[in-house]
Amino acid sequence: MDEVTTSRGGLSRFVPNMWGEWARFVRRPVLPVARQSFDARAIVEVGQLLALTIAFDMALVVGLSWLAARGGIKTPQFAELTRYGPVVTMLAGALGLPMLEELVFRGWLTGRRRMLVVLMVLIAEFGSLVATRDVGGARHYAVIALILLAWLVVGGILLWRSRGGTPAWFARAFPVLYFASTLLFGLAHISNYDLARPLLLLPFVVPQTIAGLIFGFARVRYGMWANIALHATSNALFLGLSLAGT
Numbered sequence: 001m002d003e004v005t006t007s008r009g010g011l012s013r014f015v016p017n018m019w020g021e022w023a024r025f026v027r028r029p030v031l032p033v034a035r036q037s038f039d040a041r042a043i044v045e046v047g048q049l050l051a052l053t054i055a056f057d058m059a060l061v062v063g064l065s066w067l068a069a070r071g072g073i074k075t076p077q078f079a080e081l082t083r084y085g086p087v088v089t090m091l092a093g094a095l096g097l098p099m100l101e102e103l104v105f106r107g108w109l110t111g112r113r114r115m116l117v118v119l120m121v122l123i124a125e126f127g128s129l130v131a132t133r134d135v136g137g138a139r140h141y142a143v144i145a146l147i148l149l150a151w152l153v154v155g156g157i158l159l160w161r162s163r164g165g166t167p168a169w170f171a172r173a174f175p176v177l178y179f180a181s182t183l184l185f186g187l188a189h190i191s192n193y194d195l196a197r198p199l200l201l202l203p204f205v206v207p208q209t210i211a212g213l214i215f216g217f218a219r220v221r222y223g224m225w226a227n228i229a230l231h232a233t234s235n236a237l238f239l240g241l242s243l244a245g246t
Contacts, residue, residue, distance in 0.1 A: 016048040025217050031111060031166060031174045033220045046226045049214050053234055056210045064204055086243050094236035102228045105185045105212070106219045109178065111170035182212035 025033075036042045108119040170177070186209030190201045211234065218226040 016051070018045045018048040019052050022049065022052065022214060022217050025221075026213055029175045029178045029217075031171045031220065036222050038223070038225065042222055042226070046218060046222060046229060049218055049226075050230055050233055053211050053214050053230060054237070057207050057234075060207050064207075067203060089243070090236065090239055093239050094232050098231035098235055099228055101185070101188075102215065102219075102224065102231055105181050105188075106216055106227055107224060109181060109216055109219050111166035111174065113167070116170075178216055182209055182216055185209070185212040185215075 036045070103118070104122060108115040186205040189205045189208045193201050193204065211231075215227040215230050218230055
């Protein structure tokens with residue numbers, strides 16, 4: 001896709017077309033979205049979305065650094081991230097966590113029934129972990145194993161019986177679900193900080209919240225490969241720069 005068209009004037013001539021499409025989608029998020037096939041054009045467009053994510057991060061970093069210094073807020077300690085070594089840090093932070101977070105926060109965002117069942121199973125499994133936290137010793141792990149096995153069986157049956165397609169109710173509720181998943185994704189990153197003053201931390205998850213808007217758009221337009229690639233690459237850049245500075 002050409003990034004510059006002769007019909008566009010001023011500074012807009014240097015803005016990738018995909019940035020405008022994302023902005024229009026955020027103003028009016030709707031399903032279904034025409035899925036773009038995986039090809040060279042899609043890779044270029046996802047690259048433009050990555051550049052947009054980085055642009056927002058760069059625009060916010062100075063202001064957030066000033067705010068952190070003024071409010072006495074400690075940024076996430078990089079020593080905690082690297083305590084198991086740089087290789088484990090990169091594998092977990094730039095691959096494992098992005099894949100898990102994208103599955104939880106955006107895997108279901110197209111509304112396809114199979115992905116909704118997967119989300120239900122994930123929530124149930126997480127609930128089982130929380131519910132059995134006070135059960136001690138080997139009994140604790142046995143109970144968790146039984147619950148997870150049961151839910152995997154139930155989930156497998158439901159997946160086998162489910163059909164593709166997006167329910168009409170999901171398409172109607174999509175704008176709310178899109179923004180809700182984005183907000184939850186941003187708020188989840190408050191746990192990176194000391195939670196003594198949680199309200200003061202809200203500005204510090206603005207970059208993740210904006211990233212969630214971009215990742216969600218990529219999810220419904222291109223498929224899971226796109227939002228995982230964006231998330232993983234963003235994390236890899238941050239971790240790589242942090243490792244280089246140590």
